[in-house]
Amino acid sequence: MLATLIVVFREVIEAALIIAIVLGASRGIAGRGRWVSGGIVLGVVGAGVVALFADVITDSFSGNGQALLNAGVLLAAVCMLAWHNIWMSSHGKELATEVKQVGAQVQSGKRPLTALMIITFVAVMREGSEVVLFLWAIAAGGEAHLSMLAGGLVGLAAGVLVGVFLYRGLLKIPMRHFFTVTGWLVLLIASGLAAQAANFLNQVGWLPALGTSLWDTSHFLSEGSLLGKMLHVLVGYTARPSGIQILFYVVTLSVILTLMRWVGKRHREAAAARAA
Amino acid sequence: MLRRIALTAALLGTVAALPVSAADNPPVQIDIKAQAFQPAEITVPADVKVELHVVNADDLPAEFESYDLGREIVVPAHGQVKVFIGPLKAGRYRFFNDFHQESEGYVVVK
Numbered sequence: 001m002l003a004t005l006i007v008v009f010r011e012v013i014e015a016a017l018i019i020a021i022v023l024g025a026s027r028g029i030a031g032r033g034r035w036v037s038g039g040i041v042l043g044v045v046g047a048g049v050v051a052l053f054a055d056v057i058t059d060s061f062s063g064n065g066q067a068l069l070n071a072g073v074l075l076a077a078v079c080m081l082a083w084h085n086i087w088m089s090s091h092g093k094e095l096a097t098e099v100k101q102v103g104a105q106v107q108s109g110k111r112p113l114t115a116l117m118i119i120t121f122v123a124v125m126r127e128g129s130e131v132v133l134f135l136w137a138i139a140a141g142g143e144a145h146l147s148m149l150a151g152g153l154v155g156l157a158a159g160v161l162v163g164v165f166l167y168r169g170l171l172k173i174p175m176r177h178f179f180t181v182t183g184w185l186v187l188l189i190a191s192g193l194a195a196q197a198a199n200f201l202n203q204v205g206w207l208p209a210l211g212t213s214l215w216d217t218s219h220f221l222s223e224g225s226l227l228g229k230m231l232h233v234l235v236g237y238t239a240r241p242s243g244i245q246i247l248f249y250v251v252t253l254s255v256i257l258t259l260m261r262w263v264g265k266r267h268r269e270a271a272a273a274r275a276a
Numbered sequence: 277m278l279r280r281i282a283l284t285a286a287l288l289g290t291v292a293a294l295p296v297s298a299a300d301n302p303p304v305q306i307d308i309k310a311q312a313f314q315p316a317e318i319t320v321p322a323d324v325k326v327e328l329h330v331v332n333a334d335d336l337p338a339e340f341e342s343y344d345l346g347r348e349i350v351v352p353a354h355g356q357v358k359v360f361i362g363p364l365k366a367g368r369y370r371f372f373n374d375f376h377q378e379s380e381g382y383v384v385v386k
Contacts, residue, residue, distance in 0.1 A: 007375050054337075054352050063358040066349055130339065130350060134375055137337050137353050199346050205325075205360045212346075212364055223343040240344060 004151030005158075007134050011127040012159025015043075017226075018123035018233050020163045022116050024170030025185050032113050039117035043124025050125065051132035064204035070126065074197035077122045081190040082256045084115045085183070089264035115186045122193070185234070187260075191253040192236020198248035210243025303327040303358070308338045308351060311376035319384045323363045331356040338379075342371035345383065 019036060026032040050057065050069070057065040131152075138148050201207040218239035221228050231237035236249055301321065306328060307314045320326045330340045332351040340359065341348045351357050361369075364385045373379040 003376070006377075010374070010377075054350065055355060058350070058352055058355055058357060063356065066357070130374075133337050133350060133352070137335065140335075203347055203349070203360055204358070205327075209325075209363060212362065218343065238346065240346065242346065245346075 001147040001151035004135065004138060004148050005155040008131050008152045008155030009158045010155075011131045012156050013162050014229065015123045015127040016159050016163025017166060017229055019120055020167040020170060021230070021233055022119055024167055024173075026113065026116060027171060029113065032116055035113040035116040036120050039120025040124050042117070043121045044128055046121065046125035047128025047132050050129035051136055054129075054133050061204075064206075067200040067204045068206075071197040071200040073122060073125065074193045074200070077118050078190045078194045078197070078252060080118050081115055081186050081193075082252075082259070084118075085186050085190075085256055086259050086263050089260040090267045119186075119189055187253065187256055188235045189233070190256060191249045192232070192234075194252040195236050195238065195241070195245040195249040198244045199242065202242060202244050207244050210247060212242045213240040214243055214246060216240050301326060303329045305329045305331060306340075306381065308332040308334060308373065308379075310334065311336065311338060311373055312379040313371075313373065313381040316381040317384060318381070319386060320362070320364070322366045322385045325360055325362045326364075328359045328361060329356055330359060337375060339374035340371060341374040342369060342383075344369035345371060347371070348374070 019040070023032070023036060026036075054066075057069055059065060061068050135148065135152055139145060198207060202209050216239065221231070221237070221239065223229065223232055223237070223239045228237065228239070238245060301324065304318050304320065304326060306318065308330065311334060330338075330349075330351050332338050332353060332355055335353050337353050337355075338351045339349065340351055340357070345361050345364075347359055347361065349357050349359060361383065362385075364383075366385050369383040369385065371381050371383065
């Protein structure tokens, strides 16, 4: 039971961390609970599916299936987040948007918070699939189901509790110092996800590393530490990045930003022309 | 229409031709028994891509994970996965079983 508890606890914390950040960054925006909950539900379903087909996925593509699935999901999320940010630019908003304006737009249905749902979904699916896989195997192995279930539930509750504490802590940061969800946060998260995708593709030999450990800050800030994990989620921090990760990060950031500015400019010009 | 077909074919052809690059040395095998790695320490040459085969002999899944190497992959029960690492600079790189964190190992690069 302890083994189950520990594994579930740790995986849940990773997902809870992302959810806490997403919720903290979107505070005050009406309706964001629905979008995040939607992401959680979809993530759980996705996790179940992945765990169910774990053997098949792993064996496919000459044993590269898992990494390719991860890369695929991550890149799809990057595209959706990019589209979300560019869509918002085409509605005339600057990167640092007033929370109240965003809230009003969500309520009137003009601005769905799909970004929140996508980020949440990816996080829950990735961590959840590991949890489901592990619990499934233990159940199949015949360990007393009750003790396993108890361990899993306690681990889940403990992980959620940590997430709640983290969320409360994030709420103490004044909003003006915190990224707004509809701008830089999504941009940096998307860039981080792209770097992760690049890493998975490098893992299976589809992309070259272009140098490993281009910097080594693992003694300064380990990726295993809570702050390291938070920075990993927020800005894609990696202690020992490979060149391909940095490349994907920078390119993604530049491309999305450029498209956002370009589309935003075109929208403003069109609006000005109409007004004239 | 014809141009679209040609372009798609060219793109697919390029993707298919992308080599799933073979590492310069034969693959190194790491077994997982009783959730622990055997061997717990492997030595590989520096500056070359290395292929690891992680073979899980247990009834429980394991997760081969490493912050130093930037790798994270579930190895199903009685399953195996292929992981490329490197080219690496000389040093010690720690990996562990995320499903049983007491189990760890090192890739020593010389």
